[in-house]
Amino acid sequence: MSCSFTLEHYRNILETALEAGYVFRGFHEPIYSSEGKSIYLRHDIDICLEEATEIARLEAVTGVRSTYFILINSPLYNLLDESSLMLLRNIQNKGHWIGLHIEMLPKNWTG
DSSP, X not given: OOOOOSXXXXXXXXXXXXXTTOEEOOTTSOSSOTTOOEEOOXXXXXXXXXXXXXXXXXXXXXXXXXXXXXXXXXXXXXTTSXXXXXXXXXXXXXXXXXXXXXXXXXXXXXX
8 A cells, every 4th residue: 555645545544443453542641551552653743733634534533532732832823812712622622632842952052
């Protein structure tokens, strides 16, 4: 199977994992579980919260939960902006988890 990088192809990947008996877990859940095979699915949202909500919607209708790590110092979105918070609430309301993605500044950065 070749990868076309489309939402439909992503749906196929998720459905294949579910059919194979994988359980999707959050990063706050135990790594070792008696419930069988686990997938800890994460998305680092560095660029676009709007596109992340589309992925979250697809995962929700497929029955998959994942963790969305948001970049707190993103130059492309502002986490204090109400529209960003609404998008994050939308992702969370679909049953997904939200975490923080932090990129440290280079040691020689002077601001």
